[in-house]
Amino acid sequence: MNAIGLMSGTSLDGVDAALVRTDGACVFAHGPSLTVPYPPGLRTRLRALLDEAPHLTAQSAQVLEIEREVTDIHAQAVRLIRAAAPDMVADVVGFHGQTILHAPGPAARPEGGRDGAHACESAREQSPATPCAARQDEPPMGQHGRTWQIGDAARLSASTGLPVVHDFRSADVQAGGQGAPLAPLYHAALLQGRPGPVAVLNIGGVANLTLLGATGHVWACDTGPGNALLDDWTQRHTGQPYDRDGALAARGTVHGPSLAALMAHPFFAAPPPKSLDRLSFHAGLEQIARLDAADGAATLAAFTAEAVARTPLPEQPGAWYVCGGGRHNPAIMAALAQRLAGPVRPVEDLGWKGDALEAECFGFLAVRSLRGLPLSLPATTGVPTPLRGGQLTCAGITPWGMREGGRIL
Ligand SMILES: Nc1ncnc2c1ncn2[C@@H]1O[C@H](COP(=O)(O)OP(=O)(O)OP(=O)(O)O)[C@@H](O)[C@H]1O
Numbered sequence: 001m002n003a004i005g006l007m008s009g010t011s012l013d014g015v016d017a018a019l020v021r022t023d024g025a026c027v028f029a030h031g032p033s034l035t036v037p038y039p040p041g042l043r044t045r046l047r048a049l050l051d052e053a054p055h056l057t058a059q060s061a062q063v064l065e066i067e068r069e070v071t072d073i074h075a076q077a078v079r080l081i082r083a084a085a086p087d088m089v090a091d092v093v094g095f096h097g098q099t100i101l102h103a104p105g106p107a108a109r110p111e112g113g114r115d116g117a118h119a120c121e122s123a124r125e126q127s128p129a130t131p132c133a134a135r136q137d138e139p140p141m142g143q144h145g146r147t148w149q150i151g152d153a154a155r156l157s158a159s160t161g162l163p164v165v166h167d168f169r170s171a172d173v174q175a176g177g178q179g180a181p182l183a184p185l186y187h188a189a190l191l192q193g194r195p196g197p198v199a200v201l202n203i204g205g206v207a208n209l210t211l212l213g214a215t216g217h218v219w220a221c222d223t224g225p226g227n228a229l230l231d232d233w234t235q236r237h238t239g240q241p242y243d244r245d246g247a248l249a250a251r252g253t254v255h256g257p258s259l260a261a262l263m264a265h266p267f268f269a270a271p272p273p274k275s276l277d278r279l280s281f282h283a284g285l286e287q288i289a290r291l292d293a294a295d296g297a298a299t300l301a302a303f304t305a306e307a308v309a310r311t312p313l314p315e316q317p318g319a320w321y322v323c324g325g326g327r328h329n330p331a332i333m334a335a336l337a338q339r340l341a342g343p344v345r346p347v348e349d350l351g352w353k354g355d356a357l358e359a360e361c362f363g364f365l366a367v368r369s370l371r372g373l374p375l376s377l378p379a380t381t382g383v384p385t386p387l388r389g390g391q392l393t394c395a396g397i398t399p400w401g402m403r404e405g406g407r408i409l
């Protein structure tokens with residue numbers, strides 16, 4: 001199938017879209033990929049929504065309004081991808097949605113939850129759970145926590161005329177898994193035929209790691225902060241959304257005691273599998289508040305790398321391949337190279353597209369979902385057994401087929 005994957009990550013910078021031809025096990029072709037940036041105003045409102053999310057429901061006006069805008073930007077991304085690949089007719093869309101809250105098992109919300117507030121408790125009091133097939137309702141706070149991605153799959157399906165697979169993480173969390181990371185099975189599919197142990201490290205807003213072992217087993221977890229803290233710090237001190245090319249960090253010096261204080265966060269003492277909310281380390285910005293802008297940036301770049309280096313691994317990788325926006329930051333890449341054994345290289349060395357990988361992943365996972373194949377494993381998210389996931393919404397399909405010339409599945 002030709003699957004368009006859509007990922008709007010924790011950096012809140014926009015929607016990544018990519019087209020892959022896949023059977024959910026192998027990838028046969030990589031089509032075009034692109035990013036549709038969020039307008040600055042939407043990015044600001046999304047950032048505010050993260051703080052509000054524990055107190056909101058899926059019917060809150062603030063959520064509905066932003067969800068509609070976010071969905072329509074995804075629809076625009078689908079249109080652009082289809083226009084860029086007229087010969088690769090899309091069969092399905094994998095729609096991740098925008099994560100606004102991630103609070104699965106205890107490892108993901110160390111003491112105090114977000115910014116010291118107990119996000120999940122407040123959410124539980126305010127969240128009547130009404131099932132909804134086409135949007136992810138604000139997920140109920142079950143015994144295993146919850147994860148919430150906004151996005152209206154029915155609206156996206158109707159506007160694109162394509163079946164849409166969405167809500168990839170809820171089943172995992174409901175089964176007692178972390179709900180993240182989900183990219184490991186895609187990384188493993190791309191690594192097929194390469195000798196392990198080898199690591200793929202995604203440095204997005206949050207960072208996550210996939211280890212393919214010497215015997216081919218897959219192991220994964222979130223490692224710690226990616227760029228999100230540094231983005232917030234840079235925004236606060238320079239008014240820019242991120243530390244372009246690590247220029248601010250390059251002018252600073254890592255402050256050892258602050259780095260040690262940041263590494264004292266309970267997330268690092270918890271064993272994998274574990275995953276993170278974008279705001280899990282937000283209190284860390286106050287811990288380094290007295291540093292100047294450049295030293296703070298240098299310390300945060302080092303924090304991202306130190307967190308990776310301290311991740312307890314079952315095998316030591318012979319090489320580290322880095323994807324996500326953090327690989328564009330020389331301060332982060334240098335800090336990783338300093339701390340990790342083995343070469344640290346961008347995934348472009350493998351012929352992969354490091355800015356499109358997550359979007360491709362959700363196209364791949366959409367096909368796995370349609371085929372009833374697992375999206376997660378005990379060693380990737382902590383689910384008890386390999387687990388399926390995702391929901392299918394077909395609002396764009398008539399009895400005569402797809403509205404915009406798609407193929408009948
Ligand atoms: N030239 C650059 N220099 C420094 N940092 C950069 C550069 N380009 C991108 N980045 C960083 O990468 C971030 C975006 O990364 P990416 O798109 O991988 O995140 P995401 O997909 O939103 O997050 P996640 O993987 O957590 O869901 C930006 O916010 C910025 O911090």
Ligand SMILES: CC(=O)N[C@H]1[C@@H]2OC[C@@H](O2)[C@@H](O)[C@@H]1O[C@H](C)C(=O)O
Nearest residue numbers: 099102180181182183204206208358
């Ligand atoms: C809840 C959520 O959206 N998590 C993201 C985030 O961004 C990076 C890291 O944290 C990872 O766990 C995950 O995304 C990737 C695509 C994943 O699931 O593999």
